[in-house]
Amino acid sequence: MTPGGVSAGIKFFDPYPIFMKRAQGSRIWDVDGNEYVDYLMSYGALVLGHGAKTVCDTIDTVLGTLGTTVFGTPTEGEIAFGKTLLDMYHPGGSIRFTNSGLEATTLAVRLARAHSGKRRIAKFEGHYHGAVDRLLFSYSPEVAKAGEAGSPVPIADSADVDKSLLSDSVVLPFNDWEATERILTRDAEGLACVIMEPFEEGVIPCERHYMGSLRKLTRDLKIPLIFDEVKTGFRVRLGGATEFYSVLPDISCLGKIIGGGLPIGAVVGETDILAHLDPRGKQGTRVFHSGTFNGNPLSINSGKATVDALMVPGAFDLLRKRTESLMSGISAVLDGRDIPNQVLGEGGMFNFYLTSKPVRCYRDVKSSDLRLRRFLDLEQITNGVYLKPENRYCLSLAHSDDDLGVTKERFAQSVEDLLASAAS
Numbered sequence: 186m187t188p189g190g191v192s193a194g195i196k197f198f199d200p201y202p203i204f205m206k207r208a209q210g211s212r213i214w215d216v217d218g219n220e221y222v223d224y225l226m227s228y229g230a231l232v233l234g235h236g237a238k239t240v241c242d243t244i245d246t247v248l249g250t251l252g253t254t255v256f257g258t259p260t261e262g263e264i265a266f267g268k269t270l271l272d273m274y275h276p277g278g279s280i281r282f283t284n285s286g287l288e289a290t291t292l293a294v295r296l297a298r299a300h301s302g303k304r305r306i307a308k309f310e311g312h313y314h315g316a317v318d319r320l321l322f323s324y325s326p327e328v329a330k331a332g333e334a335g336s337p338v339p340i341a342d343s344a345d346v347d348k349s350l351l352s353d354s355v356v357l358p359f360n361d362w363e364a365t366e367r368i369l370t371r372d373a374e375g376l377a378c379v380i381m382e383p384f385e386e387g388v389i390p391c392e393r394h395y396m397g398s399l400r401k402l403t404r405d406l407k408i409p410l411i412f413d414e415v416k417t418g419f420r421v422r423l424g425g426a427t428e429f430y431s432v433l434p435d436i437s438c439l440g441k442i443i444g445g446g447l448p449i450g451a452v453v454g455e456t457d458i459l460a461h462l463d464p465r466g467k468q469g470t471r472v473f474h475s476g477t478f479n480g481n482p483l484s485i486n487s488g489k490a491t492v493d494a495l496m497v498p499g500a501f502d503l504l505r506k507r508t509e510s511l512m513s514g515i516s517a518v519l520d521g522r523d524i525p526n527q528v529l530g531e532g533g534m535f536n537f538y539l540t541s542k543p544v545r546c547y548r549d550v551k552s553s554d555l556r557l558r559r560f561l562d563l564e565q566i567t568n569g570v571y572l573k574p575e576n577r578y579c580l581s582l583a584h585s586d587d588d589l590g591v592t593k594e595r596f597a598q599s600v601e602d603l604l605a606s607a608a609s
């Protein structure tokens with residue numbers, strides 16, 4: 186009935202996806218009644234865990250006091266939450282809410298094009314910005330077809346992507362400054378923006394010298410720099426990658442956590458760029474943006490409740506400490522069995538790669554042992570730890586020390602099970 190049995194391609198995995206029925210805190214139960222410690226956390230959106238009391242209470246209050254789920258008008262809540270987000274991500278700037286991360290990246294790119302008067306978009310190989318034609322290239326290309334490492338070529342990620350868009354697209358190699366500088370300098374004249382995940386896959390860091398050079402060069406060349414912080418916002422630090430690097434992009438995109446488990450997205454950035462959204466602006470420079478559910482009170486208030494809870498002194502540090510504990514537990518198990526590994530992550534999110542080589546970009550991920558990793562993740566699911574195979578671990582404030590202990594034991598068991606089945 187539904188192709189692949191899923192409502193989004195990413196939810197599929199071999200041999201089949203698992204249907205879930207119920208969740209609470211750090212735990213999730215499937216339709217057969219099996220219980221798992223959950224590290225998917227809805228792809229990172231749930232930083233307080235499933236059904237956090239503050240979020241549920243807020244939703245009840247909104248429903249009980251506002252008398253509606255959506256007004257279709259501006260609300261005071263948007264202003265209050267918008268101020269919080271701006272203070273953290275772009276002080277003195279402007280904000281516009283959307284319904285998803287994909288809508289935020291789409292809007293950010295449109296704004297950059299309107300502002301610069303240029304067409305071409307540069308993105309990084311292996312970086313994801315949502316399923317929109319303009320940005321749906323070179324996210325997961327076949328390496329053999331994607332050109333040399335230092336001069337990757339744009340490859341469409343979906344059969345329908347209009348190939349003519351590819352001539353307006355430039356691909357950059359993450360963490361290779363020499364090549365990036367060459368490409369940007371060569372193409373500067375036509376470039377409307379550079380958009381990036383400051384941590385590839387949410388976990389592979391942009392090296393600091395690279396980030397500094399990229400910010401400087403894009404500023405010198407007057408190319409707006411867009412941080413897509415849909416994964417990293419409120420996860421690598423409270424102030425996202427913007428805080429981690431102390432680098433201010435021209436525009437940032439937020440999503441996931443800022444909805445507290447309900448659909449949301451936001452674009453924050455320089456006021457003169459977002460001014461193109463002002464409906465009173467001159468025709469010709471105005472950017473059209475609309476959405477029936479933009480800024481709806483349920484998403485805004487559950488997002489604000491989530492962010493407020495995360496900003497309580499000590500809360501983020503606890504999330505970070507627990508994440509680091511699980512990271513070192515996982516690498517200790519792999520090291521103990523002489524399985525080469527790289528464990529990468531910051532704040533409340535990490536992943537591990539089965540390779541002895543440092544992982545700095547998409548091609549390094551592709552050359553790690555993804556097959557072994559997939560089997561290991563399937564063993565973990567069998568042993569009661571849920572994550573999308575090969576995907577990152579997202580922790581929440583609901584993950585207790587006990588959960589971490591159980592997870593480490595089950596990880597060790599999964600490694601043993603895998604080695605035993607390989608030997609038999």
Ligand SMILES: Cc1ncc(COP(=O)(O)O)c(C=O)c1O
Pocket residue numbers: 228285286287288290313314315316382413414415416440441449450
């Ligand atoms: C970095 C990044 N940008 C954009 C998106 C798209 O967000 P959404 O799924 O809310 O449309 C995602 C989704 O995972 C993402 O990770």
